[in-house]
Amino acid sequence: MLREINFDGIIGPSHNYAGLSLGNLASAGHAGETSHPRAAALQGLAKMRHNLALGLAQGFLLPLPRPNPVFLEAIAADGSEDPRLRAAAWSASAMWTANAATVSPAPDTADGRCHLTAANLVTMPHRAQEWPDTVRQLQIAFADMAKFTVHDAVPPSFGDEGAANHMRMCAGHGTLGLEIFVYGKPGGAFPARQHEQAARVVARRHGLDPARTLFVEQNPVAIAAGAFHNDVVAVANERVLFTHEQAFADPDGTYAAIRAALPEAEIVVVPAGAVSLTDAIASYLFNAQLLTLPSGEMALVIPLEAWEHPRVRKWLDGMLASNGPIRQVLPVDVRQSMANGGGPACLRLRVVADPATVDPRFILDETKAARIEAVIAAHWPESINPRDLGSAVLAEQVISARTALLMELELSELV
Ligand code: SUG
DSSP: OOEEEEEEEOOOTTOOOOOOOTTOHHHHHTTTOOBOHHHHHHHHHHHHHHHHHTTOEEEEEOOOOSSOHHHHHHTTOOSTTOHHHHHHHHOOGGGOGGGTEEEEOGGGBTTSSEEEEEOOOTTSHHHHTSHHHHHHHHHHHTOOTTTEEEEOOOOTTSOOOGGGGEEEEESSTTSOEEEEEEEOOSOSSSOOOSOHHHHHHHHHHTTBOGGGEEEEEBOHHHHHTTOOSGGGTEEEETTEEEEETTSBSSHHHHHHHHHHHOTTOEEEEEOTTTSOHHHHHHHTTTSOEEEEOTTSOEEEEEEHHHHTOHHHHHHHHHHHHTTOSEEEEEEEOOHHHHTTTOOTTTTEEEEEEOGGGSOGGGBOOHHHHHHHHHHHHHHSOSOBOGGGTTOHHHHHHHHHHHHHHHHHTTOGGGO
């Protein structure tokens, strides 16, 4: 049976705050601080367990090789030349698997396979190195070629940031969907990371029906306020779109196009008068997992920062008291990731598939969660200051920590 499976990125042992992402206010705001990779990875694992306990299908993707020898060789550097290049080679940014790929489930595609296109992430040098290793991993996890097609990234001139700028609406996960690609136009103070042409390439490759595909411009005001990905201001699940009033350049036109394609759509708009763009971006209210629980009810998994934000909380309390489609709000602690601009939604890639068709090594259960936890507790560094990046001792610890996890999960082909 087709189900939504959330593949969370296990937070890697080199997690650090180097301030690499222009336009990502949290990353800039925490630049130079000491990070806590072990606590970060345990927070991410606790979020996965939380979703597992709700009765949902949960998978994971593994940290990529860091410091990345392929990247350092490609730029003919050992890292000592420039602290930003060194930090790029050490970045644990692959944890944010919403940027790993764009996924079109089988019901939406011309050949009836689930298509995944790895995101090229070209706008940020520390992220542009991810995709070849991501593809390697996706090809193992989704090796069943009768069910899946994994594509390389689109050519680098077209910026693609993957599922973070892609929403899918449908009556039920296993039915024909409406795929909505959200792109930004360049010219503002911050980079528009998702280009329209990249979105169109992905839609063509995946064999999507043009009548069930929308290309929507992100509001430049939202990008300028720090919404470097659309999933910082909107999230969709099945028939529900939960969005900030200022997410899209043409909100009314966008809502009308969605309703025309999917008459049962329910659009929950948070007005700027209740939650400003600034509050939405500071709290990451929309970087939430909007989930359909086994009961059929929808729940919103939000970061603690949103729950603790007075104006956001007021709006959430009002929403829960009303008769809206989102019936539960479930706060989780992912503060270590949040300080780099990665909330609950950034940490997961949604794939609609039959879990039995996925390589079982990438699927989580409670026993495996305990084994992963033990490896993290034993091997992940307790803390890293960006000044420590480049240390040979730390490099050795980071490499051996990842290797220990791959061995525990019988994924030695990824070493
Ligand atoms: O690409 N942060 C990530 C956060 C990605 C969030 N993902 C989604 N919104 N889906 C980024 O900006 C920070 C790295 C640093 O500063 O060291 C970083 O890459």
